[in-house]
Amino acid sequence: MGITSSLYVALSGMNLSQAGMEVASHNIANVNTPGYSRQRLNLETTPSWKGGSWGQMGTGVTAQNITRFHDEFLTRSLNVKTSQYTDAAAKKSTIDALEAFFNESDGNGINAALNDFWAIWDSVADAPELSPTREELVSIAQTLADQVRMRRQDMDSVRKDLNSQIDSAVKDINGIISNIAKLNQQIMVSEDQSRRQEANDMRDTRDALMVQLCSIIDVNYWEDPVNGAFNITFKDGPALVSNTTWYEAGTETDESGDIHVIANNRRTQPPWPEDVTSKINGGSIGGWIDFRDNELREFYLQYESFVDNLLFQVNNQHAQGVGQDLYTDITGTSLISNLPSTIFSFNGDDNDLRISALVPHYDSKDYPEESDPEKISVRFTKATKATNEITSTVVWNDDPAVKKWEITIVLPTDSNGNVTATAEDVIRHINNEKSSQTVSGVPTLPPQGGAWPYRVGDFISAQAAPGNNWTGTINFSGGSYPTGQERYQTLDRSLANVLTQGQHLSYGSEYASLTTSLKHTNNDVIFTAREKGAAGEKICVEYSAHAEGTPNSPLSLTVYTDPTDGTKRISINLGTDENGHVNTTAGDIVNLVKYDPQTKDLVDVRTPTDQTGEGIVKEMDATYLDRSGSFDIVTYDESGEPTVYKITVDPTDRLQDIVDRIGTGFDTGVKGVRAEVITDQHGHDTLRIIANTEAGYQYGFRNDTSGALAVLGLNNLFTGDSSGTIGVNKLIQNNPNLLAAGRLTSDGNRNLSREAGDNSNALDMADLKDQRFSFYQLSSATLGTAFNTFYANIGSYNREVTTEHDFLYGVMESLQNQQDTLAGVNLDEELADVLRYQYMYQASAKMISTVDSMMETLLAMR
Numbered sequence: 001m002g003i004t005s006s007l008y009v010a011l012s013g014m015n016l017s018q019a020g021m022e023v024a025s026h027n028i029a030n031v032n033t034p035g036y037s038r039q040r041l042n043l044e045t046t047p048s049w050k051g052g053s054w055g056q057m058g059t060g061v062t063a064q065n066i067t068r069f070h071d072e073f074l075t076r077s078l079n080v081k082t083s084q085y086t087d088a089a090a091k092k093s094t095i096d097a098l099e100a101f102f103n104e105s106d107g108n109g110i111n112a113a114l115n116d117f118w119a120i121w122d123s124v125a126d127a128p129e130l131s132p133t134r135e136e137l138v139s140i141a142q143t144l145a146d147q148v149r150m151r152r153q154d155m156d157s158v159r160k161d162l163n164s165q166i167d168s169a170v171k172d173i174n175g176i177i178s179n180i181a182k183l184n185q186q187i188m189v190s191e192d193q194s195r196r197q198e199a200n201d202m203r204d205t206r207d208a209l210m211v212q213l214c215s216i217i218d219v220n221y222w223e224d225p226v227n228g229a230f231n232i233t234f235k236d237g238p239a240l241v242s243n244t245t246w247y248e249a250g251t252e253t254d255e256s257g258d259i260h261v262i263a264n265n266r267r268t269q270p271p272w273p274e275d276v277t278s279k280i281n282g283g284s285i286g287g288w289i290d291f292r293d294n295e296l297r298e299f300y301l302q303y304e305s306f307v308d309n310l311l312f313q314v315n316n317q318h319a320q321g322v323g324q325d326l327y328t329d330i331t332g333t334s335l336i337s338n339l340p341s342t343i344f345s346f347n348g349d350d351n352d353l354r355i356s357a358l359v360p361h362y363d364s365k366d367y368p369e370e371s372d373p374e375k376i377s378v379r380f381t382k383a384t385k386a387t388n389e390i391t392s393t394v395v396w397n398d399d400p401a402v403k404k405w406e407i408t409i410v411l412p413t414d415s416n417g418n419v420t421a422t423a424e425d426v427i428r429h430i431n432n433e434k435s436s437q438t439v440s441g442v443p444t445l446p447p448q449g450g451a452w453p454y455r456v457g458d459f460i461s462a463q464a465a466p467g468n469n470w471t472g473t474i475n476f477s478g479g480s481y482p483t484g485q486e487r488y489q490t491l492d493r494s495l496a497n498v499l500t501q502g503q504h505l506s507y508g509s510e511y512a513s514l515t516t517s518l519k520h521t522n523n524d525v526i527f528t529a530r531e532k533g534a535a536g537e538k539i540c541v542e543y544s545a546h547a548e549g550t551p552n553s554p555l556s557l558t559v560y561t562d563p564t565d566g567t568k569r570i571s572i573n574l575g576t577d578e579n580g581h582v583n584t585t586a587g588d589i590v591n592l593v594k595y596d597p598q599t600k601d602l603v604d605v606r607t608p609t610d611q612t613g614e615g616i617v618k619e620m621d622a623t624y625l626d627r628s629g630s631f632d633i634v635t636y637d638e639s640g641e642p643t644v645y646k647i648t649v650d651p652t653d654r655l656q657d658i659v660d661r662i663g664t665g666f667d668t669g670v671k672g673v674r675a676e677v678i679t680d681q682h683g684h685d686t687l688r689i690i691a692n693t694e695a696g697y698q699y700g701f702r703n704d705t706s707g708a709l710a711v712l713g714l715n716n717l718f719t720g721d722s723s724g725t726i727g728v729n730k731l732i733q734n735n736p737n738l739l740a741a742g743r744l745t746s747d748g749n750r751n752l753s754r755e756a757g758d759n760s761n762a763l764d765m766a767d768l769k770d771q772r773f774s775f776y777q778l779s780s781a782t783l784g785t786a787f788n789t790f791y792a793n794i795g796s797y798n799r800e801v802t803t804e805h806d807f808l809y810g811v812m813e814s815l816q817n818q819q820d821t822l823a824g825v826n827l828d829e830e831l832a833d834v835l836r837y838q839y840m841y842q843a844s845a846k847m848i849s850t851v852d853s854m855m856e857t858l859l860a861m862r
Contacts, residue, residue, distance in 0.1 A: 003851055003854050003855060003858065005057070005059070006847065006851050007848060007851045008059070008060060009058065009059060009060035009847075010060075010844045010845075010847035010848045010851065011060075011844070011848065012046065012059075012060030012061050012062065013060065013061055013840055013841075013843070013844035013847070014841055014844040014845060014848070016041070016043060016061050016062065016063055016840075017837040017838075017840035017841035017844060018837075018841065019041055019063055020041045020043075020833065020836075020837040020840070021834060021837045021838070021841070023039050023040065023041045023066060024830050024833045024834050024837065025834075026039060027039060027825045027830050028825065028827065028830050028831075028834075030825065031825040031827060034208060035204050035205070035207060035208030035211070036201075036204055036823075036825070037068035037069050037070050037200070037204050037207075037823035038068065038069050038823060038824065038825045038826075038830075039066055039067065039068050039069075039200055040066070040067055040068075040069065041063055041066050042063065042064040042065055042066070042067055043061055043062070043063055043064070044061070044062060044063075044064045045058060045059075045060070045061055045062075046058075046059040046060045046061065046062050047059060065197055065198070066197075066198075066200060067198065067200070068198075068200045068203070068204065068823070069822050069823045070203075070207075070822075070823060071819075071822055071823075074815065074818055074819055074822065075207060075819075077815055078211070078812070078815045078816065078819060079210055079211060079214040080214070080218075081808060081811050081812050081815055082211055082214045082215050082283075082812065083214045083215070083217070083218040083219075083282035083283045083286070084282055084808050085805070085808040085809060085811075085812050086214075086215040086216070086282075086283050086284045086287065087218075087281075087282045087283055087284070087286045087287035087290070088287065088801060088804045088805040088808050089284070089287070089805055090165075090283075090284040090285075090286075090287030090288050090291070091287045091288075091290070091291045091295075091801045091805075092798075092801045092802055092805045094158060094161075094162065094287075094288070094291050094296075095291070095295070095794065095797055095798045095801055096798065097158055097161075098154075098155070098158050098296075098299070098794060099794050099795060099798050101151065101154035101155070101158070102151060102154075102791050102794060104791060109147065110144070110147045110148060110151060110787055111784065111787065111788065111791075113140070113143050113144040113147045114144060114769075114783065114784055114787065115784070116140050116143070116144075117140055117141060117144050118766055118768070118769040120133070120136060120137045120140045121137070121762050121763075121765045121766040122762075122766045123136070123137075124137055124739070124741050124759070124762045125741065125759040125762035125763045125766060126759075128324075128741040128742060128758065128759045128762055129324070131736060131737070134736035134737065134739050134741075135736050137736070137739060138728060138732060138733055138736050138739070141717060141718070141728050142727075142728045142733075145718060145720075145726045145727050145728055148307055148310070148723050148726050149723060149724065149725075149726055149727075151303070151723070152303070152307075152722075152723035152724045153724075155296070155299065155300060155303065156724075158296065159257075159258075159292060159296060160257075162288045162291065162292045162296070163253075163257065163258060163259040163292070165284070165288055166251070166259045166261070166285055166288050166289065167251050167259050169216050169284055169285050169288075170249050170250065170251050170261055170285070172212075172216060173213065173216055173217065173240070173249050174246075174248055174249055176209050176212055176213045176216075177213065177232065177240045177241050177246040177247075177249075178246050179209055180206055180209050180210070180213075180230060180232065180241050180246070181241050181243075181244050181245060181246040182244075183202050183205060183206045183209070184206075184228075184229035184230060184241070184243055184244050185244045186199065186202055187199045187202050187203065187206070187227075187228050187229065188227045188228060188229055188243075188244070190202065191227075191228055198228075206230060210230070213232070214282075214283060215283055215284060216283045216284050216285055217234070217235075217280050217282065217283040217284075217285050217286060218235045218280065218281055218282025218283050218286055219232050219233060219234060219235060219240065220232070220233045220234075220235055220236075221233070224243065227243070229243045229244065231243065234263060234276050234279055234280065235279060235280070235281060235282065236279050237263060237274070237276045237279040238263040238264055238271055238274055238276065239263075239271070240263075247263065247264050247265075247267075247271070248264070248265045248266065248267075249261060249262065249263055249265055250262040250265025250266060250273075252275070254428075255431055258292065258293075260275050260277045261275070261276050261277045261280060261285065261289075262274065262275055262276070263275075263276045277289060293471075294471075295797060297471075298777065299790070299793070299794065301467070301468075301776050301777070302775070302776055302777055302778055302790045302793065303723060303790055304467070304722060304723060304776075305467060305775045305776035305777075305778065305786075306775060306778070306783065306786045306787050306790055307722060307723040307726065308466075308467065308501065308721075308722070309773045309774075309775060309783060309786070310718075310783055311501070311710075311718050311720065311721065311726060312501055312504045312507075312707070312710050312711070313768055313771075313773060313783070314717055314718060314765070314768065315709075315710040315713075315716040315717060315718055316504075316507060316704065316707055316709070316710040317761070317764055317765050317768055318715060318716060318717040318739075318740045318761070318765065319631075319701055319704050319709035319710050319714065319715045319716060319740070320701075320702065320703065320704060320740070320743060320761055320764070321702075321715075321740030321741065321742055321743050321760075321761030321762075321764075321765075322700040322701070322702070322740050322742055322743060322744050322761075323737050323738040323739050323740050323741065323742070324737040324738075324742075325735060325737040325738055326636060326698035326699060326700050327689070327691065327698065327699055327700065327715075327738075328690070328691040328693050328697075328698055328699075329688070329689075329690050329691065330688070330689050330714060330715070330731070331678065331686055331687070331688045332686045332687040332688070332712045332713035332714050333686075333713030333716060333719040333720075333729060334499065334500075334501075334686065334711060334712050334713035334721065335680075335682075335684035335685075335686065336495070336498055336499055336655055336684060336685040336686065336687075336712075337356070337360075337498045337683070337684060337685075338360040338361055338362065338493060338498070338679065338683055338684070338685050339356045339357050339358070339359070339360050339361075339373065339493075339498070339683070340356070340357045340361050340373045340374045340376065340491035340492050340493050340497075340498075341354055341355060341356040341357070341491055341492075341493070341497040341498050342354075342355050342378065342489050342490065342491050342492065342497055343355075343465045343496070343497055343534075344378075344380070344465075344481065344489065345465070345533060345534075345535070346423075346474050346475055346476050346481065347475045347476055347477070348472060348473075348475045350423075350468055350470070350471065350472035351422065351423040351468065351470065351471075351472035351473065351474050351475070352423070352464070352465035352468045353423050353426060353427070353462055353463070353464065353465055353470070354462070354463045354464070354465045354466070354497070355378050355430075355460050355461075355462055355491065356460060356461050356462075356463070356491070357373035357374075357376055357445075357459065357460055357491050358373075358443040358445075358458070358459060358460060358461060359373045359443050359444060359445055360373065360683045361373045361374050361493060362679070363656060363677075369403050370396060370405070370445065370446055371444065371445045371446070372445070373445060373491065374490070374491060374492055374493070375403065375404045375405055375445075376404065376405045376407065376445075376459055376460060376490070376491045377404045377405065377406055377407065377488035377489060377490040377491070378407045378408075378409065378460065378488060378489055378491070379406075379407070379408055379409070379480055379481065379482060379487060379488045379489065380408075380409050380410075380411060380474070380476070380480060380481045381408060381409070381410050381411070381479055381480040381481075382410070382411055382413050382417065382419055382479055382480070383410050383411065383412055383413045385413075386412075386413055386414055386415045387412045387413065388412050388420065389412055390409065390410065390411060390412060390421055390425060390426065390429040391409075391410045392407065392408065392409045392410065392429065392430070392433060392455070392456040393407070393408050393410075393453070393456075394406075394407050394453065394454040394455065394456055394458070394459060395408075396446075404488070404490065405445075405459060406488055407456055407459060407460065407488075409426065409429070409430070409456065411426070411474060419473060419474050419475060419476070420473065421473070421474055422470065422471050422472060422473055422474065423464060423468075423470040423471070423472060423474060424464075424470045424471055426462060426474065427462040427463065427464070427470060429456075430456050430457055430460060430461065430462040431457060431461055431462060432457060433455045433456050433457040434455050434457035434458055435447075435453075435454060435455035435457075435458055443458075445459065446458075447459075460491070466500060466501070466502075466503055467503065467776055482566065483566070484566055487566050492654070493654045493655070494651060494652045494653060494654060495649075495651060495652075495653055495654065495655065495658075495708075495711070495712075496534070496651035496652065499711050499712075499721075500721035500722065501710070501711040501721055502651065502711060504707045504710065504711055505627075505629075505649065505650075505651040505706060505707050505708060505711060506627040506628060506629040506649065506650065506651055506705075506706050506707060507629065507704075507705070507706065507707030507710075509627045509628075509629060509705075510532045510533065510627070511528050511529050511530075511531075511532060511536055511627070512528070512529040512536035512537040512539070512624075512625035512626050512627045513526060513527060513528040513529065513625055513626075513627075514526070514527045514541055514623055514624070514625045514626070515527075515608075516541065516543070516617070516620055516623075521611070521615050522586065522607075522611045522612045522613060522614050522615035523585065523586040523611075523613070523614075523615030523616060523617045524586060524607060524608050524611055524615075525586045525589050525590060525605060525606075525607060525613075525617070526605065526606050526607065526608060527539075527541055527570075527593075527603045527604075527605055527625060528603060528604045528605075528606075528625075529602070529603055529625050530601060530602060530603060530604060533627075534651065534652070536625055536627070537624060537625055537626050537627065537652070538566070538567045538568060538624075539567065539568050539569075539570065539602055539603060539624065539625045540562075540567055540568070540569045540570065540622050540623065540624045540625070541569075541570045541572070541603075541620075541622070541623055541625070542569070542570070542571050542572065542620060542621060542622035542623065543572050543574055543589075543617060543618070543619050543620040544571060544572070544573055544574065544619055545573070545574045545576065545582055545619050550576055550580050551576060551577070551578045551579060551580045552576065552577070552578055553573070553574075553575055553576040553580075554575050555572075555573065555574060555575035555584050555588055555589070555592055556572075556573045556575075556592075557570060557571060557572045557573065557592060557593065557596060557598075557599070558570075558571045558573075558598075559571075559596075559598040559599060559602070567624070568602055569622065570593070570599060570602070570603070572589060572592070572593075574617065574619070575588070582616060582617070582618065582619075583616065584616065584617055585613060585614050585615060585616055585617065586607050586611070586613040586614070586615055586617055587607065587612070587613030587614060589605070589617065590605050590606060590607055590613060593605040603625070626650055626652075627650060627651055628648050628649060628650040628706070629648070629649055629650075629704070629705040629706025629707065629708070630646050630647060630648045630649060630703075630704075630705055630706055631646075631647055631649065631701060631702075631703065631704035631705070631706055631708055631709050632644050632645065632646055632647070632701065632702045632703045632704075632744075633645045633647060633662065633670050633673065633689075633699055633700075633701060634699060634700050634701070634702055634744050635670060635671065635672045635673060635691070635697055635698070635699045636697065636698045636699065636700075637672060637695070637696060637697060638695060638696025638697070639696075642744075643671065643672075644702075645662075645669070645670040645671075647661050647662060647670075647708075648661065648706075649706035649708040655677055655685055655687060656677060658675070658687060658708070658712075659675040659676060659677055659687065662674070662675035662689065663675065664676065666692040666695070666697075670699075672691060672692050672695065672697035672699070673689055673690060673691050673692065673697060673699055674689075674690055674692075675687060675688065675689050675690075676688050676690070686713070687712050687713075687714065689714070700715075700744055701714065701715045702743065702744040715740060716729055717729060717732060717739070717740075740761050741758070741759055741761055741762040742758025742759060742760060742761055742762075743758060743760045743761045745758075768783070769782060769783065769784060770782060773786070778790060
């Protein structure tokens, strides 16, 4: 080749040293650019040639490509940990705010207000006749109610803020994925097919966007090996980016006001919009959703359990007493829904449902049968084969013996036949499964303008039963609930179903029972259901003798299921002596029932503690076990003469049943008073009791064993049925003399005296602070201890989240340091490269100058 080859070799060195300087300068310029990865010019020798007998001769230098310092495994690890860290950070900031709201350290929180409340009752007990003390009690009760209500408002504000942040973050997702899709397009155009020449800066920008995306949600992503485009999906969910196409994410608000994340938002062709809320388990959105739907929900339930007990226990105790003034006209403070309802209590915890009709029932309205909301019945069945879909049907049963809407909800099962749906799934299905809209916009039965077949959401709505978390998996044995192929549970307006605090009715009597008090003495038998609640009321007991005069008949029993209503009937055939006379004692029945295999799972049985059980029993009509209790109304005529009237209450009673027992006229039922139902413009009922003041009548209450006065809002201190509605009774605010510090005491069960200075109920109210009650997830405790446990649970969760947050921060910091070491720009190294390329350029230039001199010498030879 000669001298010219040396010239070209030197020229390649000058060109590549200049390129190296540009790369080093680019690195130095971006030393503070977030997400920038330092770049390197990769040099390689040009192909050599055979230079005669002395061997291969080099031809200079060229650049293979410009690459960035990048480790895919490290980048992915950092993205995964970013999602986990921001998840924990989102929870930590939220729980920090919640704990600050419930701060009890300044002495002005619920704890202090609760202690003041108990203390003031001691003061009232010391001097129940003093008006200033009563007025102070009203003020302290108002402070307690305000504190309880404000903490609920604080919890609601946290929830509202979570939903707002989720909604805003989803908009950020759309901005990020649209930019990634654009970068995919630019990278595909910029990079050649061999992928030797990469769009380094674009890739850095895309990686930085991926970090932002992973800080919001957890995703799956991979690079197309052909064109270099990123494809991104929700974790275990639908696509966000596919090459150059991005799929908008959106939000929807459910019935409770919570935001749900929707993939493929607003699409009118496949892939269809899909709710992916449950599939997001990382990033800020994952942390907010997890906290909102799990921890915050738990805190709500615990707090509401505390408040529910506070309201009921205080009101129930207050209702036992009497103030210095009696009542002449009182309207219950509880709003009672006139939407027929029923509660499905499935096996296990945290999955019970309240099913309500969409239209109210008015006693004054003459309904066609198909339009009566109390003609709706519901049952749940299991799917006959594995499926993941809830289905439902609505059928009008025109059988003259039935005449009801029969709604069947079919729950999904796994391959083993186990139900896989949660109560929340059922709630969502029922409330969203609608087929029609009414002409007037007001729901009717059957739905106006609806096409057959009707949908379940046209007839009923579903909510979690009071005090229940609705995320538990529904569990029931057999193929349907209620059990039996044709069994349905009918909606009605029983107080236990339509009252928010209906579970407290027949307070202290969770288990249905029956005392067979027959003729003679020492012959009572007490039957108590083994199942709690309404299920225990489905048991009936009857005593029957053998045919008249049948001698030596043995005592026996049979248990059978009544085909008409599905109840269990225990029929006891009484034994007789040789003369055919019944000789069965109460003790004989106890021994028979206690050890009979058919009844041991149905009832417990015993005789009263004050009886021997030796008395002979007699025949008895079939009688159901029940959970009924009662309260006394004591009336006073113009002379002050008291009369006691006992009003029985069962959880299955309707409000009208209570009205009928009190009486709708001054001379029916309870003499001197009348009762009525008041319905407001929103369709809520309340109970009103009015005294005949023209005849000088007044009245008070005593001895409530049913809990009815507390849940109906009669003679209560607090109003409301939750932390959001708690307040102090306006009647007592306006007249503190109605504070029930004393009690009506009996003399011969009819002669009662009302003492203005009596303090017995005030003492019992003060003693409530030491009584233990049952709470959701707080075990048995006093009211004060329950609240402290709830507050401690917030602190405990905060410590747990803080530990996780700090650990992940350390992991993130370690990975980031590794990333900076690998990809970060080191100015010292870059300056060293600048000097190397400078010297390379100078040496190459000197080489060209030398070759030039050689060429001049060559040309001078003539």
